[in-house]
Amino acid sequence: MKILVTGFDPFGGEAINPALESVKLLPDSVSGAEVKWIEIPTVFHKSADVLEKAINEFRPDAVLCVGQAGGRFGLTPERVAINQDDARIPDNEKNQPIDQPIREDGQPAYFSTLPIKAITKAIQEAGLPASVSNTAGTFVCNHLMYQVLYLVDKKFPFVKHAGFMHIPFMSEQVVDKPNMPSMNIEDMGKGVKIAVETIAEYFGKSDIQSIGGETH
Numbered sequence: 001m002k003i004l005v006t007g008f009d010p011f012g013g014e015a016i017n018p019a020l021e022s023v024k025l026l027p028d029s030v031s032g033a034e035v036k037w038i039e040i041p042t043v044f045h046k047s048a049d050v051l052e053k054a055i056n057e058f059r060p061d062a063v064l065c066v067g068q069a070g071g072r073f074g075l076t077p078e079r080v081a082i083n084q085d086d087a088r089i090p091d092n093e094k095n096q097p098i099d100q101p102i103r104e105d106g107q108p109a110y111f112s113t114l115p116i117k118a119i120t121k122a123i124q125e126a127g128l129p130a131s132v133s134n135t136a137g138t139f140v141c142n143h144l145m146y147q148v149l150y151l152v153d154k155k156f157p158f159v160k161h162a163g164f165m166h167i168p169f170m171s172e173q174v175v176d177k178p179n180m181p182s183m184n185i186e187d188m189g190k191g192v193k194i195a196v197e198t199i200a201e202y203f204g205k206s207d208i209q210s211i212g213g214e215t216h
Helices: 018-023 046-058 116-125 140-154 185-201
Strands: 002-008 033-040 062-068 080-082 109-111 161-167
Touching: 002 018, 002 046, 002 140, 002 185, 018 062, 018 161, 018 185, 033 046, 033 185, 046 062, 046 140, 062 140, 062 185, 080 140, 109 140, 116 185, 140 161, 161 185
Parallel strands: 002 033, 002 062, 062 161
Antiparallel strands: 080 109
């Protein structure tokens, strides 16, 4: 099988993005699956264009998109993406859509088809903090997660599993951010690799059922 993994370029004034740096650490083969990583621009719609081109060329069986969520403590596979762009800050090309649908003909929301509970459990068992997230925000991360699931729904049925995972700031990014959680890049790379291993292990299978909900 083939797994495509994406990581965003730096945004929001940061010089580095742990999403991109972590996916760069992936080997070419994980658990028997061929792995390809690509860099994605932190730009509304252009991000999806780059992803669509890569899917057309690589024709993966699964897609994992990775993004930075500064302020989170652990690795967080996302449950759902909503059909809404609502940018608190401009993207890397100064676009700042407010309350705009991502796809006029798309569903109000798409749920991840990755084994998010199994991924979370596997990362935790490796000694790293992880939890299921129920919001991917309304910036380019949610945009790309929605777009990949839309594309799978409308155009690429050969992609059997697709979704998104957020990771924290790198340690280097919080030197000037007191009390902000972070993780070293080696551990984040390990977590991303575990996520890819779990996707391969659960390919064509149902996710596990485990407690991972929130009260608010």
